[in-house]
Amino acid sequence: MNILVVDDDMYSRQLMGFVLEEGGHKCEFAESGEQALEIWREQGADVVLMDVLMPGMNGYEAARIIKAEAGQDHIPIVFLTALDDDRALVECLSIGDDFLGKPVNFVTLQAKIRAHSRTLALNRQVVEQNRELAYFHTKVQAEHEMTQHIMTAALKLSAKDVYGIRYHCTARSTFNGDLVLLKEKRDGGAYVLVGDFTGHGLAASVGSIPVAQAFSTMCERNLSVSEISLELNKILRRFLPPTMFFAACLLEINSTRSKIELWAGGLPDAFIVSGDNKIRRVIHSAHMPLGIMEMEEFESWTETISVTAEDRLYIYTDGITECPNIANEMFGEERLRQVLESGENNLFDALIAAVHEFNDDPDLQDDLSLVELKCAPPPETKYETPPDEELKGEETSPKSNLPEFQLELHWGPDQLRDSDPLMILRQWLGSHSVVRNSKEVVFMVLAELFNNALEHGVLGLLSSLKDDDEGFDRYYQERGARLEKLEDGYVRLQVRLSNTRPARMMVRVSDSGPGFSIKVEDLDCNDESFGRGLPLIKALCSEFELDGENATVKALIELD
Known part of the structure; x- marks a missing residue:
């Protein structure tokens, strides 16, 4: 160690220096306070x-x-003094770190x-650890800022202002483990x-980046809630460690705000509150959270809920119900229900205020999120369009933001031999946001009309072949x-989808067959000579026309 010996007595300096250097220390000497400062500033x-009296x-x-001058660096100063009164010794300890009486006992020294x-x-x-901690703190802070920037950019993919939806999302710390994403549909x-x-x-929030990006992309593609939940589970299974998962509620509300398709896994119960401020429906999480189940075990089925314009849906994370007060009591579902049925004009603000009043602590114990979805449809906008013969009444119907489209498909002999000729049409229509809510009806109508055109028109098969017990096998073998x-023949299918609310789909199917004599009114007589499915198709469609002379069937489907 480098020791600075300060004493105005030369004999004392030399003697202490001898003893200390014998102990392996290096010594510097000063005979006054002024000289001690010079040496300290030059050599440290x-x-x-330090002698007291000089x-x-x-x-x-x-x-x-x-x-x-040493600042935060610790420099031990041991006073050497012949003074023995308490006041002097107290001053030695208040200014320095220790004292040693004179004459000096070298063993004690x-x-x-x-x-x-x-x-x-x-x-x-x-001190070194503090410097390292300061360095790492600065580094971590910079990394947090970078991560925050990336997450903010990713979350910008979510819409901030969607008609009828309000949300509150508060983080316990800098980063939020809760996630609220919105995407407005063009319709x-x-x-x-x-x-x-x-x-x-941070550990909980890093999953927000892939979820936000995937959610935005899949919404742009108008995928169903079931398909989105399946894809998110696949991403999170690959991305998250085994100890993490994502409790979530994913929903789609249609353009008229009359139906909600919902997938819920791991979140607390959601509530639908009616116009008279009564909880009319409790929505339970029927699935495991995302990121837990293997793909072959994952359940993507959804629940479809009909709602009215006065209904409001409330979805929240457990930060609401598990928010504690000073007595460590939780806010709980019962208090939440009381607020929702309190009759307050603004239930969203009332619930947030009730939670904060109950908690009475600016430092939250958990991330806290609440979403309110009002089911009243947005104001309608009308556009002037020329009347259309095939989609009657469309000129007076409100329009959506989606474009009208029409397509035509033609199958020749080679295409008709395909095992599933309608697959490409189902894939395309199934991804359309307007068709998806009614896809079961649409696909049933398309399949029945196509199969009738192929089997009875192009191939000339008779339904009577299926009358006996073995008829079905014989029919399909033939x-x-x-x-x-x-070698020759075709089926032609035309589809036109309006951009009205509600949307209408016109389907026209024609074939190369000789035509038919059956009329629409014959379908009400349970006559199965033209196939068992046509009466059902007629019942599913708002308009149904048969043109036997031109081997053409036309149907109009009202979509939800």
């Missing part, structure tokens, strides 16, 4: 042995200056040096995702044989 010291600047003054050497080593270790409907990752802070030999 690990320990200072001519000029005394030891107290020199020690104060050294301590001030060496013991004190060893003790201060250990203290100095520990202090320097703490006026909307997608909503409310979720809660395991834990809090169907396969005729189809295999088919």
Whole structure:
């Protein structure tokens, strides 16, 4: 150690220097306070042995200056004094770190040096650790800022202002483990995702980035809630560690705000509140959270709920119900129900205020999220369009933001032999946001009309072949044989979808067959000579026309 010995007595300096250097220390000597400061400023010291009484600047003054200039660095100062009154000793300890009486006991001196050497080593270790902590804090802060920037950019993919939807999302720390994503559909409907990752802070929030990006992309593609939940589970299974999962509620509300398709896994019960402020429906989470189940075990089925314009849907994370007060009581579902049925004009604000009043603590114990979805449809906008013969009444119907479209498909012999000729049409229509809510009806109508055109028109098969017990087998064997030999013939299908609310789909199917004599009114007589499914198709469609002379069937489907 480097020891600065300060004493106006030369004999004392030399004697202490001899003893200390024998102990392996290096010594510098000063005979006054002024000289001690010069040496300190030039060379520094690990320990200072300071005489109290010296001519000029005394030891107290020199020690104060050294301590001030050392700043946060610990420099032990041991006073050497012949004074033995309590006041002087107290001052030695208040300014310096220790004292040693004169004449100096060299055994005690060496013991004190060893003790201060250990203290100095520990202090320097703490200082170095503090410097490392400061460095890492700065580094972590920079990484947090970068991560925050990336997450903010990812979350910008979510819409901030969707008609009829309000949300509140508060983080316990800098990063939020809760996630609220919105996406407005071009037809006026909307997608909503409310979720809660395991834990809090950065570790819990990193999953928000892939979820937000995937959610936005799939909404743009107008995928169904079932398809979105399946894809999100696949992403999170691959992305999250085994100890993490994502409790979520994912929904789509249609353009008229009359139906909600919903998938819920792991979140608390959601509530639908009626116009008279009564909870009319409780929606339970029927699935496991996302990111837990293997793909072959994952359940993507959804629940479809009919709602009225006065209904409001409330979805929240467990930060609401598990919010504690000063007595460590939780807010709980019962208090939440009381607020929802309180008759307040603004239930969203009333619920947030009730939670904060109950908690009475600015430092939240959990991330807290609430979404309110009002089911009243947005104001209608009308556009002037020319009347259309095939989609009657369309000129007076309100329009959506989606474009009208029409397509035509033509199947020749080679295409008709395909095992599933309608697959490409189902895939295309199934991804359309307007068709998806009524896809079961649409696909049933398309399949029945196509199969009738192929089997009875192009192939000339009779339904009477299926009358006996073995008829079905014989019918389809004959169907396969005729189809295999088919050299000429076609089925043509035309689809037109309006951009009205509600949307209408016109379907026209024609074939190369000789035509038919059956009329629409014949379908009401349970006559099965033209197939068993046509009466059902007629019942499903708002308009149904048969043109036997031109081998054409036309149907109009009203979509939800």
